[in-house]
Amino acid sequence: MMDLGPVSWPPLPISTERLVLRESEGRDRAAFIELYASPDVHTHLGGPRPREDLEREMPEVPGRRPGSFVVVLDGAMIGHVMLTRAAEHCCPAAVGKVDLGYLFLPRAWGCGYAAEACAAALDWLESVLPGESVTLTTQIANAGSMRLAAKLGFVEAERFRAWGADQWLGRRPPLSG
Numbered sequence: 001m002m003d004l005g006p007v008s009w010p011p012l013p014i015s016t017e018r019l020v021l022r023e024s025e026g027r028d029r030a031a032f033i034e035l036y037a038s039p040d041v042h043t044h045l046g047g048p049r050p051r052e053d054l055e056r057e058m059p060e061v062p063g064r065r066p067g068s069f070v071v072v073l074d075g076a077m078i079g080h081v082m083l084t085r086a087a088e089h090c091c092p093a094a095v096g097k098v099d100l101g102y103l104f105l106p107r108a109w110g111c112g113y114a115a116e117a118c119a120a121a122l123d124w125l126e127s128v129l130p131g132e133s134v135t136l137t138t139q140i141a142n143a144g145s146m147r148l149a150a151k152l153g154f155v156e157a158e159r160f161r162a163w164g165a166d167q168w169l170g171r172r173p174p175l176s177g
Helices: 026-037 051-057 113-128 143-151
Strands: 020-022 068-073 076-085 098-104 134-139 155-162 165-172
Touching: 020 113, 026 051, 026 076, 026 098, 068 113, 076 113, 098 113, 113 143, 134 143, 143 165
Parallel strands: 098 134
Antiparallel strands: 020 068, 068 076, 076 098, 134 165, 155 165
């Protein structure tokens, strides 16, 4: 869970050129299930969860916690951006840092939505916690995530092996402070 200190949650929705980032609502439940059940989305994340399990276990309003943004295009959820403070991580360089995570439905891939949404979430973070360093972890085999990390300004901090695959940890230096 994100340690936001005195920052109030949820923030007002964040609008970009094409997207809105907002807190989760009940109408997002089906899209969350689709995200977590998708074999394409979870190729580099240990595989999808069974849809039946998700239907049974998913709360009525999923993903509602500080640092969790639903990404909306034309009124429909297309992704999820998360900012979480890494308490335990296989990589000591990430412990205590804010970690950026994201999932997007395959129909939203290749359109720049992930870059737009993640940049907006990072800008929000900088406005509420100036000088905060951010990390991002991805499998080296995930070429799309590696490109996105570079586009967002993350630089390699270390490589390691975890979850049966080679991993990359990037760090985005604070913009201020």
